[in-house]
Amino acid sequence: MASIRFIHSADLHLGSPFSGMKGLGAEQWKTLQNSTLAAFERLISYTLETRPDFLLIVGDVYDGEDRNLRAQHRFQQGMEQLDEAGIPVFLSHGNHDHLSGGGASFDLPSNVHVFRDSVENMTLPVSGATVKIAGFSYGRRHVTESMIEHYPNKENGIIQIGMLHGSEESDTEHAVYAPFRKEQLLGKNYDYWALGHIHKRQQLSMDPPIVYPGNLQGRNRKESGPKGFYEVVLTDGYAELEFIGAESVRFERIEIDCSSVQHMNELFSIVKEQLEAHDAEALVAELELQNLDEATIHMLEDIPNGELVYALREVLSDPQSFVHISTVQLDRNGLSSELSPFGKQLASRLENWQSNDWKQALKELYNHPKSGRFLPQLNEELQSELQAEAIAKIRKMMALEDPK
Template structure:
């Protein structure tokens, strides 16, 4: 098999509004609003520099069916840059930017193949190899029926790649679109499955690779860590994957060692030093304060959450790159960092809950048509486990969220 090299990206969400973000300064807000476009520019720059054989974009190029005009223009310009150097692009639209939207559109250059709303198989010569790429775009927002049966089997003598924006039918964390089972993908005998829709980077299979690259840019506190795409090399049935981070702003949960801190100025200085050493560029950070002694806990108990977060933001504004503090959590062993009398009252209330109390709270979850069938049977063991986890959360964590 001739070696080929390509880029697998998905879930660009260009033009994301970043709703729900609070307390940002004007420059920080501008940086965040531009972050999806900047991450896309980094993807294009990487492709122009490394010249892959082709580029895959597996769904949700845009954040909404209205397809923000500025985002469309930026995307069209990027595609033209790739055309100038002869890099083909294979693009599918997902549930966010489905083909049924009413948005004005830009004409894309001829190097871009946009999949229609039914599965099609496109042939691409790469050197002496023939690469077949199968995929489809969402014709409407909700594609809830399986599409995997429409994908062709691999033909002899070709490299077969599947593009699929969807989720495993057993997934209980996300809305299930174009559901599939891993066994169904494996049965097609493809050389690589390029997935999209799930924003968490993960690999469902190694041989052959079945891969979610995650989204290109985190958009909220649940999309933590490095974000980017995979550069993939296929040769003689073997795959090598390298993750390339390109996020412009990283959402991160950061543990700060607060050992020995007695005064507030020490806390601020300590936070600045540790975040400077973090070296991850622009950050929206959830800070966890660890190893607090009794003196530090008593000091922080008397400070309101709003005041502490705002003071930390001001102290960290002196750093070279922006760090926006979205929340602060005090983490301590046992009950030392109990938040308030209310925290103790809540812990005591949970300790008194009986099986009927838990069943009432969990009723909606267990009755859900999708998630209910995957949940374990409620029994004494599960009740004790839930009670212990809830108590642990209350006792170990004090969340100081920005309420504005």
């Protein structure tokens, strides 16, 4: 096999609205709203700098089916830059930006191939080798049937790559679209499977590679850690993958050691020191305060709802940097006081609640003709705050008495 080099990206979600984020300053809010576009610009810049043989974009180029106009314009400009550099692009649309969506459209340059809603297998000569790239775009939002049987088997003497925006049949954490089993992908004998749809970076196999690069820019607390894309080199059946970071704002869960904390000024100093030392360019942090003793945790639990978060945000306020605290949670592991059996059961249930559980529990309140219009949007950040506050109250009210 000849050596080829390409970039595998997915789930750009250009034009994400980031609705529901609270407590951000004007400049921070602007940075966050532009973050998906900034990450895309980094993808384009890296591609132009390194000049790979081609670029793959595996689904959900845009966040919505109406395809935000500003996002489309920026994307078209990026494709024009790659066209001028002679770099081919293969892209598919996913469940968020399916082909049946409305809105204005832009004419992309000739270097870009957009897959149809049926599987195509495109041929690309690269450095004396023949590369074939198979993929499809979503014709509608919900593609629930398997598409694997429509992918051709690999031919002898070529390099075969598959692009698939979908999820494993066994996935219980996400809505299952274009489902597949890993064994089905392996059975095609492809040299590389470029996956999209799951926003967590992961490798289902390395021989051959079956890879999710994750999304290009995190958009909420569940999409934490470094985000970006893969640069891939395939040589004689061997794959070398390098992750390239692209996010301009990072969401992160950060554990703070509070074993030396007795007073609030000490807590403020520790949090400030750790967050300012973080290597993210811009940071939205979900804090977990650990190693708290009984006296400190009771002191923190007595603080009115939200006041601790607001105070810490003020401590970190700096017009020259972007460090934002979204929530603060208290870790009670190792404390002498225990919950009653019912308290344990209730706290455990709340800790495992998902978005649909919150919506169901608060359905009547939000649908009430009078009160509903005054309530804030039930987004990820609000759910996290409600969850932390509810569990803290349960632990405080339902703790067993210390026999000492």
